[in-house]
Amino acid sequence: MPQQRVVLKNCEVIDPERIESYLAKDGFKALAKARQEMTPEQITNEIKASGLRGRGGAGFPCGIKWEGARTAPGDIKYVICNADEGEVGTFKDRYILEKDPFTLVEGILIAGHAIGAKQGYIYLRAEYHHLLQHLQSTIDQVTQRGFLNGFKLEIREGAGAYICGEESALMDSIEGKRGEARYRPPFPTTSGLWGKPTIINNVETLMNIPPIILNGAAWFSQMGTERSKGTKVFSVSGDVEKPGVYEMALGSPLRELVEDLAGAKNIKMVQIGGATGRVLPAEKLDTPLAFEAVLGAGAVTVYNRSRDVIDIVHRTMEFLAEESCGKCTPCRQGTEVMAEVLAKFAKNEGSLKELQNLADLSSAMMLASMCGLGQAAPNAVMDSLQYFRGEYEKRVAS
Amino acid sequence: MCAPDHSKNINRVGLFSYLIVEKKISLNINGINVSARPGLTILEAARENGIDIPTLCHIPDLLPIGACRLCVVEVAGSRTLVGSCHTPIAEGMVIQTHSPKVIATRRVLVELMLASHPDACLICDKANICELRRIAADLEVGLPRFRARKHYFPVEDENDRMVRDMSKCVQCRRCVMACKSQSGQPLFSMAYRGFDSKVIYGNDQPLDRDACRDCDACIEICPSGALRKPRKPGEERADKALFIKG
Ligand SMILES: Cc1cc2nc3c(=O)[nH]c(=O)nc-3n(C[C@H](O)[C@H](O)[C@H](O)COP(=O)(O)O)c2cc1C
Ligand code: SF4
Ligand code: SF4
Ligand code: FES
Numbered sequence: 001m002p003q004q005r006v007v008l009k010n011c012e013v014i015d016p017e018r019i020e021s022y023l024a025k026d027g028f029k030a031l032a033k034a035r036q037e038m039t040p041e042q043i044t045n046e047i048k049a050s051g052l053r054g055r056g057g058a059g060f061p062c063g064i065k066w067e068g069a070r071t072a073p074g075d076i077k078y079v080i081c082n083a084d085e086g087e088v089g090t091f092k093d094r095y096i097l098e099k100d101p102f103t104l105v106e107g108i109l110i111a112g113h114a115i116g117a118k119q120g121y122i123y124l125r126a127e128y129h130h131l132l133q134h135l136q137s138t139i140d141q142v143t144q145r146g147f148l149n150g151f152k153l154e155i156r157e158g159a160g161a162y163i164c165g166e167e168s169a170l171m172d173s174i175e176g177k178r179g180e181a182r183y184r185p186p187f188p189t190t191s192g193l194w195g196k197p198t199i200i201n202n203v204e205t206l207m208n209i210p211p212i213i214l215n216g217a218a219w220f221s222q223m224g225t226e227r228s229k230g231t232k233v234f235s236v237s238g239d240v241e242k243p244g245v246y247e248m249a250l251g252s253p254l255r256e257l258v259e260d261l262a263g264a265k266n267i268k269m270v271q272i273g274g275a276t277g278r279v280l281p282a283e284k285l286d287t288p289l290a291f292e293a294v295l296g297a298g299a300v301t302v303y304n305r306s307r308d309v310i311d312i313v314h315r316t317m318e319f320l321a322e323e324s325c326g327k328c329t330p331c332r333q334g335t336e337v338m339a340e341v342l343a344k345f346a347k348n349e350g351s352l353k354e355l356q357n358l359a360d361l362s363s364a365m366m367l368a369s370m371c372g373l374g375q376a377a378p379n380a381v382m383d384s385l386q387y388f389r390g391e392y393e394k395r396v397a398s
Numbered sequence: 399m400c401a402p403d404h405s406k407n408i409n410r411v412g413l414f415s416y417l418i419v420e421k422k423i424s425l426n427i428n429g430i431n432v433s434a435r436p437g438l439t440i441l442e443a444a445r446e447n448g449i450d451i452p453t454l455c456h457i458p459d460l461l462p463i464g465a466c467r468l469c470v471v472e473v474a475g476s477r478t479l480v481g482s483c484h485t486p487i488a489e490g491m492v493i494q495t496h497s498p499k500v501i502a503t504r505r506v507l508v509e510l511m512l513a514s515h516p517d518a519c520l521i522c523d524k525a526n527i528c529e530l531r532r533i534a535a536d537l538e539v540g541l542p543r544f545r546a547r548k549h550y551f552p553v554e555d556e557n558d559r560m561v562r563d564m565s566k567c568v569q570c571r572r573c574v575m576a577c578k579s580q581s582g583q584p585l586f587s588m589a590y591r592g593f594d595s596k597v598i599y600g601n602d603q604p605l606d607r608d609a610c611r612d613c614d615a616c617i618e619i620c621p622s623g624a625l626r627k628p629r630k631p632g633e634e635r636a637d638k639a640l641f642i643k644g
Contacts, residue, residue, distance in 0.1 A: 183462065328464070336547070368467040
């Protein structure tokens with residue numbers, strides 16, 4: 001399967017600095033259709049029918065989320081665009097923000113209309129500060145053309161914490177608090193930002209909204225698999241000839257992405273979904289890229305045979321231990337214990353007993369952690385133990 | 399370090415008020431059908447029905463904290479375990495509070511807390527009233543299987559009402575919540591991240607002479623030896639002496 005450009009169709013095509021260039025490519029036609037021809041209920045139904053699932057990692061059905069916020073009681077509601085892009089190895093949202101910020105704003109405005117929100121925020125990753133001017137200019141041009149229609153759209157900058165990409169911590173951060181995960185329920189759709197009904201969606205999710213509204217749910221759901229509709233934008237990096245951003249229909253085999261498109265050779269393993277993502281060995285390259293198999297936010301990091309699995313997994317765990325918000329026991333303590341155990345293996349001082357303990361620890365972290373970070377933190381350890389157990393056993397102290 | 403959260407409303411009343419309906423909710427806990435008032439948490443409903451679930455960060459009547467995770471239970475249909483202290487009951491819920499999976503998970507949690515806890519129980523002033531020890535004993539946790547580096551902080555003993563030893567803190571945050579409920583200007587807040595996160599006073603300075611003299615709410619509620627009253631030998635004991643039978 002070659003690349004298929006739905007989300008990225010305007011990237012490198014339009015001039016991202018000029019709204020005229022976007023208008024010439026059917027820009028804001030979907031917004032006009034949504035506002036003039038569709039009720040909020042029809043919009044959420046269309047999104048539900050499309051099968052669009054969140055592109056920020058968790059894959060939650062977008063239409064169901066919107067419906068929850070639309071029907072939640074309350075006059076004040078919010079739309080948040082999650083542009084924190086903190087997952088290790090992801091850079092697709094940055095590419096989108098750089099090359100086609102207008103489609104994103106159009107998607108946010110349609111979301112606002114669908115749930116009855118008058119205010120929205122774009123939560124921008126601290127490291128993307130250089131995009132602040134560019135995005136503000138986008139919003140200004142959209143405002144001047146009168147497309148906001150009373151909607152207020154502001155940019156909020158993060159402060160460099162991975163956890164602030166997690167939706168509840170992100171809302172704390174916008175509220176000016178320490179960014180920490182909250183327990184759910186209440187869910188953001190009933191009690192989100194400042195306690196008001198809120199939807200929070202990834203950049204790429206919102207990019208899919210204007211084409212779905214223009215072309216219809218049936219058109220969208222032709223692409224992809226049974227449970228993963230549409231396309232996905234991947235950030236490919238590591239030991240590949242052509243690192244970069246690629247868009248493919250969901251369900252495409254991993255091999256086509258990393259070997260055919262990105263030109264990887266001598267693959268040892270691929271990490272899909274970043275630090276909290278899955279690890280697959282070369283034998284599993286025919287795995288489809290879909291929510292029902294492996295996907296996450298679409299970070300694909302390739303490692304060739306010169307790489308050391310233990311070293312990669314150890315560094316992944318050190319990152320998670322540092323970025324855990326520290327609120328709940330399994331994640332705060334568990335990531336630290338794991339990082340210390342892996343450090344021993346990295347120095348050839350591991351023990352078989354500790355390997356056994358890692359399995360029990362993983363299961364408790366996955367079951368009891370409060371948010372996705374702690375729940376998914378053991379993924380790389382568990383996957384590498386499944387596929388590369390020999391490498392661990394070689395590092396046991398003699 | 400981030401700005402402390404000074405939000406005023408921390409009373410549990412009103413939490414899940416959007417769920418309050420007239421009718422009672424029927425649910426099944428450990429195979430027994432029970433009914434409970436809407437708006438209750440799983441923990442509250444279980445306790446009303448005589449089932450005890452261990453908790454370390456929970457404070458009745460205040461907003462749930464959700465930090466320790468000891469109160470996790472199995473709810474049919476849920477991918478993960480759920481925190482019973484902060485999850486509202488729902489019609490038809492099927493709950494297991496002491497299944498093998500739940501017990502195994504709680505054990506790991508206690509072992510994780512002990513992994514970085516100083517081995518100081520023998521000389522700890524609160525050993526005989528320590529909730530962490532009691533829960534560990536209930537779950538038959540002995541020496542933890544896991545090891546993590548210990549936090550070494552100097553004991554803060556300048557204040558004549560309270561001694562603070564953050565090496566023993568299990569980060570339940572009860573002190574933060576309890577203080578918030580008592581005073582408009584809370585003494586403690588959370589700082590740093592991950593394993594380095596810490597309950598701090600001011601800008602992370604030792605508790606000083608005139609830090610606080612108002613109440614002992616935080617000391618009373620601290621489940622570990624981290625917060626205690628200064629005590630001289632021969633003065634009133636916290637509870638009867640502790641004996642551990644093997
Ligand atoms: C630790 C952690 C970090 C996250 N970081 C991001 C992020 O940087 N960007 C993002 O869109 N979603 C991130 N998420 C997922 C969000 O919590 C949330 O699911 C997502 O923004 C919802 O939007 P979607 O349904 O459109 O994917 C993160 C989740 C966790 C647990
Ligand atoms: S799982 Fe980790 S990041 Fe999430 S709330 Fe718990 S400590 Fe914080
Ligand atoms: S000092 Fe005590 S009450 Fe406060 S967080 Fe630590 S263990 Fe909990
Ligand atoms: S008592 Fe529920 S998380 Fe601590």
